[in-house]
Amino acid sequence: MKTRVTELLGIEKPIIQGGMAWVATHELASAVSNAGGLGIIGAGGASASWVREQIQAAKKETDRPFGVNLMLMNPEADDIAKVIAEENVKVVTTGAGNPAKYMQMWKEKGIRVIPVVASVALAKLMERGGADAVVAEGTESGGHIGSQTTMTLVPQVVDAVEIPVIAAGGIADGRGFAAAMMLGAEAVQMGTRFVVAKESIVHENYKQKVIKAKDIDSEVTGMSTGHPIRVIRNKMTREYLKKEKEGVSLDELETMTLGALRRAVVEGDVTYGSVMAGQSAGLVKKEETCAEIICEIMADAQKLLGR
Secondary structure, three states: OOOHHHHHHOOOOOEEEOOOOOOOOHHHHHHHHHOOOEEEEEOOOOOHHHHHHHHHHHHHHOOOOEEEEEEOOOOOHHHHHHHHHHOOOOEEEEEOOOOHHHHHHHHHOOOEEEEEEOOHHHHHHHHHOOOOOEEEEOOOOOEEOOOOOHHHHHHHHHHHOOOOEEEEOOOOOHHHHHHHHHOOOOEEEEOHHHHOOOOOOOOHHHHHHHHOOOOOOEEEEOHHHOOOEEEEOOHHHHHHHHHHHHOOOHHHHHHHHOOHHHHHHHHOOOOOOOOEOOHHHHHOOOOOOHHHHHHHHHHHHHHHHHO
16 A cells, blocks of 8 residues: 555555554564564653664664654653664654754754644644644543544644654554545554554553453543643552542652653553553554564555445
8 A cells, every 4th residue: 555654664554553652672673674664663751772773783673664763752862862863763753842942953864753643733844843743642542642642633723734644543454444545544553452463562561451451441630730641550550540630740750650651661560550542442452573463454454444
């Protein structure tokens, strides 16, 4: 399936893997790219040296394009941005801010820049700043979220900008892919479905938590702090939401979540760790290879779109 996004990125299938902190390592990114999609290494809050190591490892595992997701709030964002340029990464996706100050450096290297946006206004701003495409991410996504749903956000962003739009949030199968195309998107980005991929280094406890999740098992913490995060409910989220309702200080709330994502992903603590996942977790039923996931989604989507 060819779209402006596949042409822009040099990939076979318009499926992009989300740049999830601690989850999106070189193993997952290279596997997605080898399967015809675009794998993404998630820089999260990591150091620039770690990101360089991940990029170099991915280069040994795939000769196809892959990208890096830069969280602009990372204290080492400036250094990571330079590493991305120095290593000639093909694509960079950005979140939590405006990548304007890195745009010229990346453009000079021929790097495709795709910011993640949660509003029409931000999509327009990114287009004016030289973005090659945008990821319109709905509130159904896992991790840090905006307030608009994918169903309403994607078509409004498509109408507002000339550059290609990639849909994200709540997409985990061929039906979601086909729906995104109908809304005007030219690719989809998925995170939760790839969390449970066989090539994902995520702890088995985390994978099983996603696979066993029901439709009502995700909830949002941090609404009162201005940093809402979608996770699968557990003891930590129940205690967090109780304290949040009681109006405890931001410092106390942050103490509860400090290092919580790493505890869940790496150590398998799904009781007090932060099990970030989207509302699509209820659609994820088994562990498969990245190639199996992508082939299944494309086959199902093409049948639906062929109607």
